[in-house]
Every structure is written in structure tokens, then in C-alpha cells.
Amino acid sequence: MVAALSKQMSTLQTSTKKTLTPTVAVTTPHTPSAPAPQRGGGKGDRGTNTGRGGRGQPYNAVPRVVVGGGVSGLPPPNSRSDPRERTYSNRRKCAHPEGATGNPSNVNWTPELWEYGIFVDFNEWLRLGSYDELTTLLAQARPSDDTCSTHRVGRAKSDNGTWTNDNGCAYCLFRPRAPAGTAESDKWMYGTGQGAHSPYRCQCFIRFLAEGGGPDMPDKHRPYLQGILLKHFDKH
Secondary structure, X not given: OHHHHHHHHHHHHHHXXXXXXXXXXXXXXXXXXXXXXXXXXXXXXXXXXXXXXEOOEOOOOOOOEOOOOOEOOOOOOOOOOOHHHOOOOOOOOOOOOOOOOOOXXXXXXXXXXXXXXXXXXXXXXXXXXXXXXXXXHHHHHOEOOOOOOOEOOOOOOOEOOEOOOOOOOHHHHHOOEOOOOOOHHHHHHOEOOOOOOOOOOOHHHHHHHHHOOOOOOOHHHHHHHHOOXXXXXXXX
């Protein structure tokens, strides 16, 4: 009797014992599932891909198109316009890095590519921001205050197209100011105290990322910052 009870306890302990394994982030292609059948509000016929329509009209009737594109009652569809047709007000500008430094396509920079073909990937920023070990590094590029000890979290987002110091370019707002006598060609490394512009297209912020930081940045950390840049969809 005692032996049988002991065996049962041993089996129970073995079955309930958990194994701790590290969590590994694995990126897999996303395959969207088929949308579920939708239903309207009327009492029309039921059928595949029709749902419940109104009287005498199936649910999936052709939408009413309005002048200028889109569907009546809905905003116009998003379009991937040529970046050369856009304007980026108040952004800081500077020269591109030498050679192919920081170019995600690993080709030499050109004036056109630097002007229109590169932007900041905030998806990668969010991913790196989840690692405590990278806090100090990211704080050099997008600080949360002028101590540059912690980084601003979240994705940069304008207020209906308006950029302010609160939602705009933290790099220009909080980075240390350039010392007197700093050459114009080196001022991209410093802030101005003015952040009311888009960080997505601020060339000084992008230059800092492309260079992998300032001159004193350890080489092992540079690839993290350089990986935050993406080329535009129609550029090399």
C-alpha cells in the first residue's frame, strides 16, 4: 500500500514539473486567413459570400465610388506617392555620409537617394527599445530629455500633420548644442533645441543613425543604430 502511494506521488510530480526555456523571437511570414462571411441587416437570401442582404439586394453589392477615388462615406485609399512630390517643412538638412556608410542597400549615397530615398524605421526602433541593454545607446539618438540618459518610447506621430516639440524630433530638441566654433559640416551631430519637425525625414537624425552614432560610439553598437534606417520603396 505504501509502495503504491509512493509511486503515484512520484508520477504526479513528474507530470506537473515545468521546464523553463528561453523565449526566442522568430519571424515568420504572415499568411492572412480568409475573411469570415459577413452579414447585412436585412432579410435577403443567404448564400456563400453574400451573407444577409437587404430586401432584394445582396450584402456584397458593388460599393458606390465617389469623385476622386474611394468609396462614399469612407476616406480615400492610401497611395504610395512619389516622395519627390512631398514637402517636409522645417526639417534640418545636412550632407550624406561618405561612401556607403549606413546605406541599407550597401551602395554609395547619391544626392537623390539622400534627399528622397531613406527614412527612419520606427518598427525597428520599437523592437530595439524592448531591450534594457540598449537604453543608453538609443538615448543618444532619440532622448527623452536633455540628460540623454533614457530614450523616447513609442512611434513618432504627428497631431493631424502638425509636429511640435512634444511629438516631433527629439534628436534635435534634446541633443547637446554645438560648441562655439563647430564646423558647419559637423553640426549634424548636435541638437538645436528645436524639435517641431518630422523625425522620419530629419537629415541630421538620419545622419546620426547612418553613421552609427557620433565619433565616440563603440563600433559594436553602430550596427544597431544603422539598422533603424530603411530605403524608400522605389529607391536603391
